[in-house]
Amino acid sequence: MKAAGRICDVQAGDIIDGRFRVERRIGAGGMGTVVCATHLQLGEPVAIKFLNPEAAEDDDSRCRFLREARTSARLRNEHVARLMDYGVCEDGSPILVMEFLAGEDLGQALHRRGPLPVDEVVEYLLQACEALAEAHARGLVHRDLKPSNLFLTRGADGDPLVKVLDFGISKSYTGGADDSLNAKITGSYGLVGSPAYMSPEQVSGHDVCPKTDIWALGVVMYECLIAECPFERKSMAEVFVAVLKNDPPPLQSKRGDVPESMEKLCGWCLHKATEGRCPSVVSFAEELFQVAPTDARRVMVRRIRRLAQAAHTDSDRTEGSESPPIAGTSVTAWKRTRAVRRLRPG
CATH class of the missing domain: 1.10.510.10 (Transferase(Phosphotransferase) domain 1)
Structure with a gap:
């Protein structure tokens, strides 16, 4: 096993953030890629989504990625894919850690x-x-x-x-x-x-x-x-x-x-x-x-x-306090400092 270099180059067996072992690629599109990984401490599968190299360098693509993180964190319904974590890796690439869905x-x-x-x-x-x-x-x-x-x-x-x-x-x-x-x-x-x-x-x-x-x-x-x-x-x-x-x-x-x-x-x-x-x-x-x-x-x-x-009271409670860092701002490497705040749906 080895630590992943650029997040876009991850392969099966690579370790992301010291916590997730990549198992396989499960999807790819114009903007990003999704891999199945194992949480090493919990032994549970997760899905990790990250931007492709061109999109990762584009501020607007990063804004869309951030939008997905914020929105997923606000929605609690079981029919919305659950966000488990959001962060920025050492190469500056943002990632979403989602529940793994079989099907x-x-x-x-x-x-x-x-x-x-x-x-x-x-x-x-x-x-x-x-x-x-x-x-x-x-x-x-x-x-x-x-x-x-x-x-x-x-x-x-x-x-x-x-x-x-x-x-x-x-x-x-x-x-x-x-x-x-x-x-x-x-x-x-x-x-x-x-x-x-x-x-x-x-x-x-x-x-x-x-x-x-x-x-x-x-x-x-x-x-x-x-x-x-x-x-x-x-x-x-x-x-x-x-x-x-x-x-x-x-x-x-x-x-x-x-x-x-x-x-x-x-x-x-x-x-x-x-x-x-x-x-x-x-x-x-x-x-x-x-x-x-x-x-x-x-x-x-x-x-x-x-x-x-339903009222919107709990959606306002987290605004500004638990939002992930805005794309383009200075963020210390996630793995080294754990400085990235996490969004949790519940």
Whole structure:
């Protein structure tokens, strides 16, 4: 075993921060990489996320990374991937230490299985609504909901458990302490989100609100039922035209067993104008519950209502006192001093 050099060059067996042994790489994207590691003292698996070299040198990418850390720390719901630690390594690269999730994301499941059973779609989306209900109650819009950001794992009781991932481009729609981060992220990336899942207001560069996530829920629901994204096109320009002007084919024309109520809910979510769209995650959950009601789902809808009505008092308590260091500020090497403050969800 050896200590990792540059964090971007880690390999299986490398030690990060003297505490984590890298086991394998489990994901990579344009901005960052995720590895599975073992906490040497606890013997438990964790997921460590870090920026790729180019992104690590870009202030705006670091701001997005910091946004993900702060947001994940504020959200306590079991349907949000849990943040365990945040820090800056000796080479100056920030890392997130998250709970390790065994399973696959919804996009992988759709690729492997094709269209999903109606009952399964209802279950997955209701669980995602729990995470969104808390986020919206805290004034946050995810802005990048899509199948690859919904992870399918299992809870301690063995039942299916959905975790919402990647709050890195979430945005406060009520104003607050992170407005400067919002401006930096949006200013750098312009249109923020994954084009085929972006709402008309995102495509048009207008302000987002919770109904922006409702639109994305409608797109995800449509894709889950027929294994096709309704707005996917060959070019980004064609995607934007489709989002702004085209209605997708009716679900029932693609799949005969889709209930009429589900067809109507999807259309309500995909209304081009926000004023005509499903108004809240609570309304979405209440309508979706009627498609395949069970006692457990009735309890889930009640929980979503409570989360949506929750006060924001504990989110204000940690502002300014336990936030991780802002990207670009001077930070002493994490391993040497342990000076980096840690964010914990609970």
